[in-house]
Amino acid sequence: MEPKIKETAWNPELENQILKQWEETRLYNFVPKDKNFVIDTPPPYPSGRPWHIGAAAHYSQIDMIARTARMSGNNVYFPIGIDRNGLPVELYTEKKHGIRMQETERSKFLELCRNSLDDLEAEMIQIMKSLGLSGNFDNYYRTDSEEYRILTQSTFIELWKKGIIYKATRPNNYDWVSGTTIADAEIVYQDIPTKLVYMKFKIKDSERTVIIASTRPELLCACQTVIVNPEDQRYADVIGKKIIVPVINREVTIRAHHSAQMEFGSGAVMVCSYGDQNDVALFREMKLEEIVAVGMNGLMTDAAGKYAGLKVKAARTQIIEDLKNADLVEKIDEITHRTPVSERSKIPIEIIPMEEYYVKQLDAVDKIRDIGQKIRFFPEMHKQILMNWLDSISIDWPISRRRYYGTEIPIWYCKRCSEPHVPEPGKYYRPWQENAPFAKCAKCDSTEFVGETRTFDTWMDSSVSPLFISKFGKDEEFFKKTYPATLRPQAKDIVRTWLYYTILRCDQLTGKAPWSEAWIMGYGLDEKGMKMSKSKGNVVDPLPVIQKFGADTFRFWSASEINHGYDFRCSEQKIESTRKFLSKLWNVSRFISSYPVVDNAKPTATDQWILSELDNLIKECKKGYLEYNFFVPAVAIREFTWNTFAANYIEMVKVRAYGDGVTEEEKNAAIYTLHKVLSTILLLLAPISPFITDFMWQTLYSKETIHMQTHPNPQGLEDMSKFTKDIADFNSQVWNEKKSKGLSLKDSISIAIPESLAIFAKDLIQMHKIESR
Incomplete structure (x- = not known):
């Protein structure tokens, strides 16, 4: 008989036809019911070439979650968004047009950013569609849309009225390349080669010197005390005495403090404003007067004397040379120093006193820890990332940024008395551009106002994503049915930012956790196990790979290569080798398509054996799907299809299926079993490889798409x-x-x-x- 599947091989170009069918039938439209499975999908960020192959693998697996949930009988809400706020697009725009943000008219710069994002976004949407993501692309959202920014500003206004937001001047992490404050969560630590300089500090009116080791001698001008451990007998007789800061020649007092580590360097430590967060804490505790040594432009200030105007590295080099010339250096060690670096600009941060707005978080840590414990993490081990972060929080969250492309902070200040005024929620405000929506100052009756020019930290926008997709404050009925969401899928590197800030903000605004489950993925590495980055030149663009091998090959590689939660290596060679399994499945299906479907039959012992193994396969797949770990069903399906079903069962029943030397009942039993096993494989594989399975399903078994079916259950056969x-x-x-x-x-x-x-x-x-x- 002629096979119903005419094509001799699976052609990835068929995926476009299937995509078109899904779009035309509006297969993935969402209509809320009383109970829904809601995915708080991460809105990807277009900056430069959008995405690398690891990110594409991440999103293909998020789609597997959505498809699994549908085939488990859930009404799935799978929103798609694009994150368009913040620093990366500003840096991209500056580089693309050869301009600097601060030197460009603000409206013009914002327009250039929007245009850059539109081009990058189009490619990102193309990749997501090519991957077969089953979201509703007709209504995808943008975090820089007026609607989204209204929500961000409205939530800020609500928290302001609750007293959860305040303004203060305090030392902040400062990225001088980007020109803005950054939160602790936006800092990464890198081991950077540096010099540990052992400097000679002379005790006043004495020939005695104290050796102090520091990696930041350029901050000598900001030194306000020297501390030693109270138990360090080497310095017991000098505590309280004056010591002279070398080169700067200023007197400071030696004090006892338990934070001085006797085993590091000489055991004596200079305390400057501000070398690190320990300095910040000591300045507060000891009530020391700060000296600002590094300015917002990354150059040494006038406080540095003759080193003023130098870049930090240049000042460090020069002051080391001057210390040597004055015989004030005992030795210099070449060491590797764990250095706080801006996650965005990749340069070491400075700590500078600045006036910023803060969201209270210190008093919420215990509650967020309780909420986090109740959220089910997949895999469970990544919950510890959140718990470790909660243990490290030491200050409130600075949320104001000195940037342009972001949601504006909706505040106007009285020109006379500087009293801040916050408008009513429900509109999108641009204080830097618009007149104040107030007739007069509530404090002094002045009628003149000055608008705030700063924007929000981008996480202020991203952290309300579950509120935006559920139409918080806009559609109460829709909100009731879709909030809290079911699941937050995301990468592990933003647990301490996106995941944490979302829990914090949603609890502050709703009193509820934003979701009950969190699905955390590892990093996509290159084929040598190195993290992908544009600077290393090892980024693999996913679009040509998808176009070459097809989305189903890419998706099956993603599922069968990645043990959920762990880092994984990406290589085109491995993706290509995955195609062999889909070819095997195609050949098996084409062979079986030669036989008409038999609705029922009495299986022989051979048939009962493969059907019992099919039961075991269903159980194994269900276990993996329940944990959103697609490695389990992918490997199980491949092993069963290739080595058990094709290599053994099909070969055993081919003659019987042909009808040679057997009864009609025995023939029908073989054909029934062949189709039973194949149809079940297709149903089990559908969330992972949605194109080939839908094509075969509609060709062989139904005019209705496979993605409207439910996952099979074991028949309870004897094992x-x-x-x-x-x-x-x-x-x-x-x-x-x-x-x-x-x-x-x-x-x-x-x-x-x-x-x-x-x-x-x-x-x-x-x-x-x-x-x-």
């Missing part, structure tokens, strides 16, 4: 897996013996069938053309 190894071993034995005798597989052979396989004898005899002895 016959004890026979599987013996069957495979016997078949291999026969094939090897024929090969050793120079026989073809179609030739007959005389060989004894093991007694343990007697119930399969008829099929084995026909399969191998075994002659009776």
Whole structure:
């Protein structure tokens, strides 16, 4: 008979036809019901070439979650968004147009940013569609849209009125390249080679010197005290005495403090404003007067004397040279220093006192910890990232940024008395551009106002994503049905930012956790195990790979390569090798499509064996799908299809399916089982490889898409897996013996069938053309 599947091989170009069908039938439109499965999908960020191959793998697996949920009987809400706020697009725009933000008219710069984002966004949407993401692209959102920014500003206004937001001047992490404050969560630590300089500090009115080791001698001008450990007997007699800061020649007092580590350097430590967060804490505790040594432009200030105007590195080099010339250096060690670096600009941060707006978070840590404990993490080990971050929080969250492309802070200040005024929520405000929506100052009755020019930290926008998709404050009925969301899928590197800030903000605004589950993915690395980055030149663009091999090949590689939660390596060679499995599945399906579907039959022992193994496969797949770990079903389906179903069962029943020397009942049993197993494989594989499975399903089994079906359940058959190894071993034995005798597989052979396989004898005899002895 002619196979119903006409094509001799799976052609990835068919994916475009299937995509078109999904779009035309509006297959993934969402209509809320009383109970819904809501995914708080991460809105990807277009900056430069959008995405690398690891990110594409991440999003293909998020789609597997959505498809699994639908096939489990859930009403799935899978929103798609694009994150368009913040620093990366500003840096991209500056580089693209050869301009600097601060030197460009603000409206013009914002327009250039929007245009850059539009181009990058189009490619990102193309990649997501090509991957087969089953979200509703007709209504995807942008975090820089007026609607989204209204929500961000409205939530700020609500928290302002609750007293959760305040303004203060305090030392902040400062990225002088980007020109803005950054939160602790936006800092990464890198081991950077540097010099540990052992400097000679002279005690006043004494010949004695104290050696102090520091990696930042350029901050000598900001030194306000020297501390030693109170238990350090080397310095017991000098505590309280004056010591002279070398080169700067200013007197400071030696004090006792437990934070001085006796084993580091000489045990004596200079305390400057501000070398690190420990300095910040000591200045507060000791009530020291700060000296600002580094300015917002990254240059040394006038406080640095003759080093004023130098870049930090240049000042460090010069002051080391001056210390040497004055014989004030005992030695210099070349060391690797753990240095706080801006996650965005990749340069070491400075700590500078600045006036910023803060969201209170210190008093919320215990509650967020309780909420976090109740959220189910997949895998559970990544919950610890959140817990470790909560343990490290030491200050409130600075949320104001000195940038342009972001949601504006909706505040106007009285020109006379500087009193801040916050408008009513519900509109999108641009204080830097618009007149104040107030007639007069509530404090002094002045009628003149000055608008705030700063924008929000981008996480202020991103952290309300579950509120935006559920139409918080806009559609109460929709909100009730979609909030809290079910699941937050994301990468592990933004647990301490996006995941944490979302829990914090949503609890402050709703009193509820934003979701009950969090799905955390590892990093996509290059084929050598290195993290991908544009600077290293090892980023793999996913679009050409998808176009070359097809989305289903890419998606199956993603599922079968990545053990959920762990880092994974990406290589085109591995993706190409995955195509072999889909080719095998195609060939098996095409063979089976030669036979008409049989609705019911009485299975033989051979059929019962493969159906019991099919039951085991269903159980294994369900286990993986329940944990959103697609590695489990992908590997199980491949192993079963290739090595059990195709290599053994199909070969055992081919003759019976042809109807040679068997009853009609035995023939129908083989055909029924072939289709039963294949249709079940397609249903199990559908979330992972949605195109090929839908094509085969609609060709062979139904006019309705496979993605409207439910996952199969085990039939509860007697477990016959004890026979599987013996069957495979016997078949291999026969094939090897024929090969050793120079026989073809179609030739007959005389060989004894093991007694343990007697119930399969008829099929084995026909399969191998075994002659009776």
